[in-house]
Amino acid sequence: MTTTIAVGSDYDVLVGHDILDAAADLVPTSAARVLVVCSPAVQHISDQLSDALAARDGLEVHRATVPDAESAKSVEVLADLWGQLGRAAFTRTDAIVCVGGGTVTDLGGFAAATWLRGVPVVQVPTTLLAMVDAAVGGKTGINTAEGKNLVGAFYPPVGVVCDLATLRTLPEADLRAGMAEVVKGGFIADPRILELVETDPAAALDVDGPVLRELVERKIAVKARVVAADLLESSLREILNYGHTFAHAIEQVEHYTWRHGDAVAVGLVFAAELSHAAGRLSASDVQRHRDVLEALRLPTRYPGGSWPALRTAMSRDKKSRGSSLRFVVLDAVGEPGRLEAPDEELLAQAFAAVS
CATH class of the missing domain: 3.40.50.1970 (Rossmann fold)
Known part of the structure; x- marks a missing residue:
């Protein structure tokens, strides 16, 4: 079918x-x-x-x-x-x-x-x-x-x-890395994705099973809805970049030796920590990020690199306007928003939480 x-x-x-x-x-x-x-x-x-x-x-x-x-x-x-x-x-x-x-x-x-x-x-x-x-x-x-x-x-x-x-x-490590983007879809738009992973992480990685197929279809449906409403990323489509500002910085600093999905996994936790530091997301929802990703054996911390190098890399993010950084953040699971020009102390606090 x-x-x-x-x-x-x-x-x-x-x-x-x-x-x-x-x-x-x-x-x-x-x-x-x-x-x-x-x-x-x-x-x-x-x-x-x-x-x-x-x-x-x-x-x-x-x-x-x-x-x-x-x-x-x-x-x-x-x-x-x-x-x-x-x-x-x-x-x-x-x-x-x-x-x-x-x-x-x-x-x-x-x-x-x-x-x-x-x-x-x-x-x-x-x-x-x-x-x-x-x-x-x-x-x-x-x-x-x-x-x-x-x-x-x-x-x-x-x-x-x-x-x-x-x-x-597909190598297992690559399959797991791909799940980071699936999980992202759960946090920004479809909490059922998170529930499916939490219920049975092993089934989520069975390529011939019904759970992985449902996860793939749900994540594609999330993206299809957003893209159909905003092809050129003028507003709504930016929510698909949740976790990506920090993820792309990791990839650049690490000369693209990190799998994209692994970098996104850490980036999701960074974005959640930034959301919490800004008073917009609960501590329990931040912990849920870690729990879901770790259930799939995805990384939630970034042990390497220096903050100045990562901060410089983030300044080249496509969502930036002028000299100001703009982040996709969460106010709750399924409720994405934007954070304009966050205080440098908040950024450093989020970095400390994932380093």
Whole structure:
């Protein structure tokens, strides 16, 4: 059975087991060429999808393998994709299919957004993190030396296919890391997510079980509702960045050696501590952050780095306005808000609580 989650009227996200070939059906019939972008870790999945595409009459299939992890999201790798598209004479009616984790969906989506000012893109996320976050919502981009995702575009795909069967070969550490984004959805919008994890953390990590599927569908539904209301992150969509200001700072200071989900887990606790320090969130709700994340064996403390370096990294956050930091905080579970230009002492207090 396939679950269909609409992202407004723009496109659908399909969720199910063994539904990979559905991605081939999403490539527009007008396409004469398609570029399948993947990372080495999922080459076998990419090959299966490429074969399904090649079976379509008149469709010319090209393939591009990009580096694993954040190293893929560079100007150099993007330029190589542009070169392949140019040499193959891709037109505006041709398409790109991205197969892999969030770095591949970000990179391939940005290539689609920028080639000829936009060609259709189908996202096929193969990690939990990409399924519940990166591949849904149309955010695309690359990193620079100055920070993560500072160059990019909002560019919705024509569709997203989340084949839960692809998670069977995902390393356990990566599966756990992806749960940080799921948990975030519980704290900002859907407390039932938290209840499911609290009731049975092991079931939450069973890729063939009904609990993980429900968690994935609930988190995608949260993001779909927010994105449909605010594609360009002008207001409401910022709540999806809960915990991310500190998380991105960790990633930058650690030169992207931390898994994104692990950094988000610590970032969620930092944001909760900041909310509490500002008098907006109860101590029990802060503890609930730690309890839920630790039940999934996710980190809740950051032992490395210096506060000045992290503070500098946070100043480059996309939510900042001028010289003022802006944070997504909680007033209660399911009630996100914003904290403008918090006192430096509050920031240092939150850092001390997670360091």
